[in-house]
Every structure is written in structure tokens, then in C-alpha cells.
Amino acid sequence: MDKPQLIEHLHESLNYTVYDTKWVPLSAKFVILGSKANGHGIMDIYELNQDKLVKVKSVEKKVAFKCGTFGAASLRNRHMAIGDFEGRLQVLDMEQPDLPVYNVKAHNGIINTIDAIGGTQIDCGAPEIVTGSRDGAVKVWDIRQGQAPVVDMSPPPQMGDGVNNSSGRRDCWAVAFGNTYNAEERIVAAGYDNGDLKLFDLRTLSVRWEATMKNGICGLEFDRRDIPMNKLAVTTLEGGLLVFDMRTQHPTKGFSYVEERNAGRSVGTNGVISGPKATVWVVRHLPQNRDLFLTGGGTGSIRLWQYEYPDRRVIDDSDGNKLGVAGALSMVSAATLSSQPVHCFDWHPDKLGLAVCGAFDQSVRVLITTKLNTF
Amino acid sequence: MSAQEKAFELQRQVRQNAREYENSVKDLYSWEQDIKIKEKELQKSPLSAANKDLPVRSHVQTDKARKESPSSSAASSPTEKQDLPVDPVAQQYKKANDIKDRGNTYVKQGEYEKAIVAYSTAIAVYPHDPIYHINRALCYLKQERFDQCVEDCEAAIALDKLCVKAYYRRMQANESLGNNMEALKDCTTVLAIEPKNIEAKRSLARINDRLRKISTKSGPNFTPDRPGMIEILPIEKPVYKRSKKAMRSVPVVDVVSPRAAIDDSNQLRISDEDIDKIFNSNCGIIEEVKKTNQKPTPTPDTSSPPKAVTIAESSKEAKPAKQTAGKEAPAVEAPKKTETHKDTKIAPESDSETKPSSPKKTAVEVPKVQTPVSPPKTTIERSPEVKAPEVNTVQTEKIEQSSSNNAMSPSPIERFLPPAPTSTAQFHVTWKELSGPQKYQYLKSIEVPNLCKILGAGFDSDTFADLLRTIHDYFVPNKEPNTAAILMEVSKNDEFTILAMLMSAEEKKMVSSIFKAIKNWPSKNPAVLDNLYKEYGVA
Secondary structure, three states, X not given: OOOXXXXXXXXXXXXXXXXXXXXXXXXXXXXXXXXXXXXXXEEEEEEEEOOEEEEEEEEEEOOOEEEEXXXXXXXXXXXXXXXXXXXXXXXEEOOOOOOOOEEEEOOOOOEEEEEEEOOOOOOOOOOEEEEEEOOOOEEEEOOOOOOOOOEEEOOOOOOOOOOOHHHHOOOEEEEEEEOOOOOOOOEEEEEEXXXXXXXXXXXXXXXXXXXEOOOOEEEEEEOOOOOOOOEEEEEEHHHOEEEEEEEEEEOOOEEEXXXXXXXXXXXXXXXXXXXXXXXXXXXXXXXXXEEEEEEEEOOOEEEEEEEEOOOOOEEEOOOOOEEEOOOEEEEEEEEEOOOOOEEEEEEOOOOOOEEEEEEOOOEEEEEEEOOHHHO | XXXXXXXXHHHHHHHHHHHHHHHHHHHHHHHHHHHHHHHHHHHHOOOOOOOOOOOOHHHHOHHHHHXXXXXXXXXXXXXXXXXXXXXXXXXXXXHHHXXXXXXXXXHHHOOXXXXXXXXXXXXXXXXXXXXXXXXXXXXXXXXXXXXXXXXXXXXXXXXXXXXXXXXXXXXXXXXXXXXXXXXXXXXXXXXXXXXXXXXXXXXXXXXXXXXXXXXXXXXXXXXXXXXXXXXXXXXOOOHHHOOOXXXXXXXXXXXXXXXXXXXXXXXXXXXXXXXXXXXXXXXXXXXXXXXXXXXXXXXXXXXXXXXXXXXXXXXXXXXXXXXXXXXXXXXXXXXXXXXXXXXXXXXXXXXXXHHHHHHHHHHHHHHHHHOOOOHHHHHHHHXXXXXXXXXXXXXXXXXXXXXXXXXXXXXXXXXXXXXOOOOHHHHHHHHHHOOHHHHHHHHHHOOHHHHHHHHHHHOOHHHHHHHHHHHHHHHHHHOOOOHHHXXXXXXXXXXXXXXXXXXXXXXXXXXXXXXXXXXHOOOOOHHHHHHHHHHHOOO
């Protein structure tokens, strides 16, 4: 009975739809990105103040915000990279959010997902931002370069008959950086609406690996980004959760994985899994312990998982090739927060167990997770 | 009672959780205060950009990223960034690159004069990139202004020592100017930087050709291809067959007399310094030796040419002996295996050694077969000793080849016993090269349960017959206890059914004799035997 408890500490109802929540590094503040009813984008900064949340700043822009990250910003200058509904990527300074530091029309469609790296990590390459969009492109940006992306991974131009255009272009739903253990190496993982998972190697500018999941990929995250690829967690529609062992790539079978098909369904208080196969929207590894991670599901429940490594991570198959062995997943704890999907979640990088999450019920919640130090 | 306990437990749990939460919250509040103080301190500290010194990815791999990038759309908000990096040097570099791009388009259109102007501007804007110089050099080359081309190439080389294109263009210019020696120098430099540059290789051949042509009149000392010349090609060998001995430098003897027709007075002499420059190696001053063709070698410790001749001669004499003794060569290693390590040390140049060993072998061959040494032991013991004869054979082989008498003696005999195979391919490759007794050792070294897998799908009738022969000739006389198990394991192979059906009469005879022998052994297992009879189809 000494399981960690996921406890709702603070709750704030809002008058707009939340799309992303992120902690401001080295502070007790977090940022909420969202869309007002009139389609305007809104960015609120809240600060924890004992038993209540204090709104520090609020910025409204013409276009709704979809996603944001602090990954490419240093601790001192808090620059948040934000993608919006019209495909614009802007970098805002939290001190002066009115004038963007960097502003570019990055995509033709909505920027669904964003990830950034190189801000606070040392010796792992240039600060870069990756965006994935409805137009199917994945682009990598360096704000020191002007309008052009540093790497552009667009799908080939339309091959269809001009009628069925919509099915041809894939919609990129998730991107994640990884494998940046030195200044040159860097990998972008991208997940698409048809279940395609692609690994782009930015050093060699090539596709390292691709695979297709059963359902569209909603969330991706490497367990750690500043080490040689270790694990990649993937969440999909219809409740799929897959964890790939990324250490060993077999020439034909690729990376091995462990799969959990019920990750999106709600868990009752007595541990009974019920309800429809809801989407798993988000996966976030605990920064302080990368074998623990949390998934946010379509039924408004969140679950804490533990990945257990197998005894041997690599075996030789009959042809003498190395084949990775996936470990096992076990659910550590679960909680139901809302009637609507919990689609964004962020662990605080500096405080163990502190997290903020947003749900489609127009509210954000600050969570405390106890007993995480026992793992 | 249990319900009561449960209720109590639940209550305890709830209380504990509440306490836990309370502690967490308290902890959180104190952390909040800490972090707020830290944050304030941070605000005071100077601004620092994140990892600014690292290059922008697309600037490292310039062309590709730029091609892929979309054209910049018109700025739709006042703060939208224009294409101007903040760093002034980078800005200049970018400007210069733009000018260069313009120059490149001129080059494509063939307007070299305009292109030269563009590149000159680019150099003025940003003088640190050799690419502008190289490009301008190309324009000069096209305009046949070779002197300027050479100058530009030199400027580029001064900026980047490994600038292949600069060397290559200077070579082209020098060739056109008639400075063949200079061109040769540049060409070798290009090949030194990029050994696989086909263009440069072709140029090297062309320049060499031209130099040879000139040399027939007054040029430097290049000898033309002679019709009777034999080219000695490197010999490809698997790793385990290679000599483990250190390389020895052999003195080069120029057999052909010097070209006689030319007066000494007219002969172009290349000073030592020039040679050093060409080959980029400083050997110091070398005293010229008169009246000999022999090139002075910097290593005095190698044996003198007469000795080399004697080696060659003696090897020729030894060849017939070697060929006759070739098949009995296992004997040469046999004594070493069974006898002690010390007494037989074959010196590397002892061709005569093969003869004395031949009488020895008949005596030793028999014990070798009957008293097999366990495989791991042999491999360890043998390794220091076999080296010597191996080197020996390698030498004789080389000499045989060079004298274009390609009687390669088949020498699987000299190899070590390989370690037990781990895969099918490994087994089949090694199996074919082994001698009879070695096959025995090899088969024994394979663990019986793995055998079926190792034989795999490549198991064919030859291997099968070989296997049976090995069992018949070696396992049965030695009464190996696992013979039946091996046969059983072999029969599990997928290919076995068809192989068993196609067994020749001889093979069947072999099988039945094996079974007969097994039957008489004390540790027989009738069930296994019956099974074997059935599998092998022998009554």
C-alpha cells in the first residue's frame, strides 16, 4: 500500500480552452497556452503561492496558441517557443511577451507539436526547435538563422488525382528530440496520424528508421534526450502505449518494444479497468527518474507507469545479429482528474513530484505525487 | 474480525496518506519560497544566450538545407525577423555568400568576366573563405589566365591547407602552363588528401605519360613501361593464414641496366631537395654511390642483395622438394604438437629444414592420430610454434608467384584448428578446409546439442559423407562415447531425410559398420540404437 499517490493540489478554472501547460524553469511559475472562444490566442503565467494560484501576466494575441516549450532557452532568458493555429512559430520573452524575439511563418497548417533542446543542457549541440504540423512537414529551427529552417523534412509533393487530396498528406501529431549526447548527434522522432513513426537523424540528414503503429501517434517522448537513445515512449489513439528499447537496432526487425493496449481506459478505485479504449494523449517521463512516466488519457485519467528492464537487453538472433529485448510495464498508480481528456502534462524539472496538467474541461490542475523517492 | 482489521487498515492508510500529503505540501511551500529567492537572484545575473558558440546546423551543411528551405514570405507582422543574423561577422559572411551565389549563376551562364567581378566583391566583403578564391580560379582557368588562376589557388591554399579543389585547379593551370613537375606535385597532393579521387588519378596518369614522353628527350628519369615487366600483385589471404611475423624490408635490386643512350652531361638532374619536396619526405642528404645501380637504402641492417639472390635460388631448388613434401606437411606440424615446445624451432630462412623433417614425419604421424590432443590445448600450444613454418611457406609462395610459376601448393594443412563454430556459415566454410584428423577435432569441439542447428540448411551430401567418414575413421576407433548422440543429432537436421535416402552404397556400408561398432561398446543404449537404425534406414 506504499504506492505513490497522485493528488490534486490546486485547481484553476479558466474561460478558454487549454492547449498546453509548461513550467517556467527554475521558478514556481507555469505558462498556460490556449484559445479563447473568439479564436484569439492567450498565454497566462501563474505562480504558486501557498494554497492558491496567482496570475502574474496575461498576453493575448490574434491567433490561438497550440503548443510551446522552454527547451531551447537558457535559464536566465526565458524564451518560450510557441506554435500557433496558423503555422507561425514565435519565440516570446517572458519578460516582454508583446514583441516576439523570433517570428516566422513555419508551416501552412496548424503547428500541432513542438519540442526544443540545447538550452540548459551542456555539450549537446546547438539550441534547436522542432515543429510538426498538419501540413505533414517536420522542421527544425535555429533562431540564430533567419527565415529558413535548418532542416526541413516535408512529405513529397502531392501524388494524388487532385480529388482525394486530403488523404495524401499526413498530419504530424508528435515530435521529440533525442540522442543528443554530443554536439553533432541528434535525432528527431516524428509520429503521424496514420500511425507512422519516423526517426530522422539530423547529423546524417537521413531517415534512420520507420515503422507503422496500429493507430495514429499522439505522443512521443525519449526518456532522456541528452544520452544515446535509451527508450522511446509512444502513445496512440485507441489506448495504445508502446515503449521501444532504442539501444539496439536490428537490421530487419528494428527496435523491439513492449505494448500496453489498455493505457487509455479509466481505472476505477478498485483497480478495475473499464470504459472505452480512449486515446492516450500524452506521455511524460519523470525528469528525476526516467523509468517512471505518466500518461494522460482520453477518459480524464492519468496513470503512472514503471518500466522494468529485462535481465539481458540484447540477445543474438540466429543470424548473429543483435536484437534488443524490451522490458515490462507495470502500472504504479492511477487517478481520474476530469471528465474530459487530460491532454497536456508537465513535470516540474526541479521539484520531484510537482506537475501541472491541462484538460479539455477548461481548467488546469497542479498535482503533487507522493512517495516518488521510493523508486 | 477480518472486516474490522480491514477497516482499521484502511483508516490507517487514509491517515498515512493524509500525513504524507500534508508533508508534501509543507515541503512544497518551503520549496516555493526557496525558488522565488533563487529566481530573484537569477534575474540580477547577466543575460546569457544558450550555447551561442555552436554553429547553426545549416551553416555546417550549407547547400542542402538552403535548397530545401522555402522562399521567405513577406513579413506580415512588424516584428517578423528578416534574414539578417545578429552577429556582424556572420552577417558579412552571409552577404558574401549571396554575392558568391550570384557569381555562380554567372558561371553557369558562361559570363566569366561578371563572375570574376562578383567573386572579387565577395572576397572583399569576407576574405576568410577559400571558396571564393577557388571559384574565381575556375573562371580564370576558363579564360586561360593561368597565372592569375595559380595565384588564386595559392590564396585559397593559404586559407585552407586541405583545399582539394585549389590544388586540383592549380594542377590544371600548371599543366596548361607546361609546368609538368609542378602539376605532378599538385596532383599527388590531391591524391594524398583524397585517395579515391578518380579525376585526379586520371590526371596523374596523364601527367606521368607526358613526363615520360618528355623524358625520352631530356626529361627526368622516368622509365617507360617495358614489355617484359612483371607486376607483382598483393596476395589476398584470409586473416588466419597471414603471417604474424613483423615485416622485413627487402633490398630492391634494379636488374635492368640504365638507359644508355643519353649523355651524362645532358641528363636532367633532380636535386635531393627536389625529391624530398616531391615525395614530401625529408630523408636528409644521401651520398651517391657511383658505379652501382643499386639505390642506397636508408636501412643498413637489411641483408645485402647477393644474399637475396641466394634465397631466391635456394627456394627454386627447394621447390621440388617442397612439392613432394607438400602433402606430408601435416607431419611437419605433428611433431611440434606432440613433442615439447623447445626442440623444434624452425628458422625463417631454413628451406633446408623441410628435408630433415621428412624422415621424422613417418615416425610421428601414427602416434598423432592415435593420441589426439584435446582441442583447446592444441590451439594454445601450437600458436607460438607454427608461426615459423607459416612464415616460411608464405615466403616460398611469394617467390613462386613472383617467378610466375603459379604452382600454389594447397596449404590448408598449416592452419590452426579453428574454434568451435557458432553459426552455420562458419561451420561450412571451415569444415571444407580441414584435414581428416582436424575434422575429428573440430567435430568434437562442437557441443552435441548445437550440432543440428550449426549444420543448418546448408547441410549437403558432401558434408554428410565427410561427416560419416570422420565418425567412421576417428570416432569409432577412439570409442568416443558421444558418437551415437552425434549421429542422432545429425539425423534431426531438416535435410537429413533426403540425404539418408540418397546415401551411396559405400556410405551405407560405413554407417552399418559404425553401428556395428557402437553395438559392441559397453555404454550402449538399445533404444537410441533402434532409433538410429530407423533414422538412417540401415537394417
